[in-house]
Structures are given as C-alpha cells and as structure tokens.
Amino acid sequence: GENVEQHPSTLSVQEGDSAVIKCTYSDSASNYFPWYKQELGKRPQLIIDIRSNVGEKKDQRIAVTLNKTAKHFSLHITETQPEDSAVYFCAARVTGGGNKLTFGTGTQLKVEL
Amino acid sequence: DGGITQSPKYLFRKEGQNVTLSCEQNLNHDAMYWYRQDPGQGLRLIYYSQIVNDFQKGDIAEGYSVSREKKESFPLTVTSAQKNPTAFYLCASTPQGNSNQPQHFGDGTRLSIL
Numbered sequence: 049g050e051n052v053e054q055h056p057s058t059l060s061v062q063e064g065d066s067a068v069i070k071c072t073y074s075d076s077a078s079n080y081f082p083w084y085k086q087e088l089g090k091r092p093q094l095i096i097d098i099r100s101n102v103g104e105k106k107d108q109r110i111a112v113t114l115n116k117t118a119k120h121f122s123l124h125i126t127e128t129q130p131e132d133s134a135v136y137f138c139a140a141r142v143t144g145g146g147n148k149l150t151f152g153t154g155t156q157l158k159v160e161l
Numbered sequence: 162d163g164g165i166t167q168s169p170k171y172l173f174r175k176e177g178q179n180v181t182l183s184c185e186q187n188l189n190h191d192a193m194y195w196y197r198q199d200p201g202q203g204l205r206l207i208y209y210s211q212i213v214n215d216f217q218k219g220d221i222a223e224g225y226s227v228s229r230e231k232k233e234s235f236p237l238t239v240t241s242a243q244k245n246p247t248a249f250y251l252c253a254s255t256p257q258g259n260s261n262q263p264q265h266f267g268d269g270t271r272l273s274i275l
Contacts, residue, residue, distance in 0.1 A: 049220070054203075080261040091251065091266040092204070099261055137203055147192055147211075147255050148219070149264060151203035 050075040052140050054152025061128050062160055069155045071138035072120040080141040081121050082149070083112060085134045092137060096123070128159045164188040167252050167267035173275045174239065174246060182237045182270045184252035191257050193235035194264060197221060198249040207250075210235055211257075239272065247273050 051074040079100040084092035098105045098112045114121040139149040168183045192211045196204040206219030210229040224243025239246045253264040
C-alpha cells in the first residue's frame with residue numbers, strides 16, 4: 049500500500065519568514081495530494097490540495113508543489129504569522145482506492161514573534 | 162466543517178466494554194471514513210464506506226466494527242478486543258467514493274480508558 053513520509057516533524061520559524069514542509073510518497077499511482085492544518089484538539093481542515101496533472105498551486109500565502117518523477121510534494125507558507133502555528137499533515141490518494149487517504153505523521157509548526 | 166457531527170465529544174470506556182461513537186452528516190455525501198489519531202502520529206484509517214450497506218476495512222480495523230444502514234450515519238463500535246483504544250477518533254466524508262474530492266472532518270471524539 050501507499051506510504052507517506054513527512055519532514056520535518058517540528059519546525060520553528062520567526063514571524064514573517066517562510067516555512068517549507070516536505071512529503072514523499074511511494075505509490076506512483078497516487079494522483080491527489082491534500083494538505084490539512086490541525087489546531088490543538090480540533091478537526092483537520094483542508095488548506096490546499098493538488099492533483100497530479102499540475103505541478104504547482106497557490107492560494108495567497110500558501111503554495112504546494114508536486115514532483116511526480118521524484119514522488120514528492122511540498123507545502124510552502126510565506127510571510128508566516130502566529131496564527132499559522134499548528135500541526136500540518138500531508139496525504140496522498142491512490143487512483144481507484146475508494147478515495148482513501150494515507151497521511152504523513154505531521155509537522156508541528158511554531159511561528160515565533 | 163459544518164454538516165458532520167460526532168458525538169460524544171469525550172467518552173470513557175471500562176475494561177471489557179464495547180462503546181459506540183456516532184457520526185452523522187447532512188451533506189448528502191456517499192462516502193464516509195473513520196480515522197484514529199494518536200499523539201505524534203498521523204491519521205490512520207480504521208474503516209470506510211463508499212455507499213450505503215457497504216464498508217471495507219482500513220489499515221487498522223482489528224477490534225473495531227461499523228455499520229452503514231443509512232447514508233447519513235456511520236457509527237463506529239470500539240470492541241473489548243481493541244486493547245489500546247485510547248485515542249482521538251475522527252470521522253470524515255466526501256461526496257463520492259472514487260473521486261479526487263476533499264474529505265471533510267467532524268470535530269472528533271476523544272476516547273479514554275477508565
């Protein structure tokens with residue numbers, strides 16, 4: 049089955065700096081890659097997603113890049129703010145897999161003032 | 162996300178007891194999912210259902226059971242066979258089972274052992 053690895057497990061940045069979280073996946077049949085933000089004790093919320101037919105997608109301060117050849121995708125947050133502090137999860141979905149998602153282990157992002 | 166309701170928010174289980182976690186959605190979604198989340202780990206899939214009266218095991222189904230008698234409801238039973246049930250349980254849904262559409266999550270149920 050699909051395996052998703054996520055790095056780093058913790059990331060601390062200064063307010064206004066950029067943050068980058070990287071994920072790799074194992075199954076070349078994966079075709080959908082969402083990113084979720086989860087605040088302490090709350091539900092994961094989708095912040096951005098990308099499908100395998102595009103290489104990059106941007107939404108204001110958030111962007112995701114996908115390299116299908118290398119089987120990795122990354123989340124980029126620019127001009128970080130304290131409210132960006134949370135745990136971020138990447139995930140991958142394999143074609144025909146019932147829309148099952150395989151999640152990475154999460155990155156705790158802390159934005160310091 | 163509005164439309165997915167999990168209850169209760171907190172649940173305590175005694176040893177040898179089965180407990181049932183509720184998940185209801187009014188989004189008219191076909192597919193529903195149950196995940197378990199442990200500290201420092203990602204979400205792991207327990208069971209999923211793509212359509213009413215059908216469900217499949219996920220990666221960690223042992224010690225759990227589900228039913229899907231109604232489109233809007235997908236209850237999860239944590240049985241006494243699950244020896245380490247303490248975790249945060251999340252229910253999710255998506256419009257269709259085989260499409261690249263986002264999963265939307267409920268607020269979760271935190272299960273602890275008495």
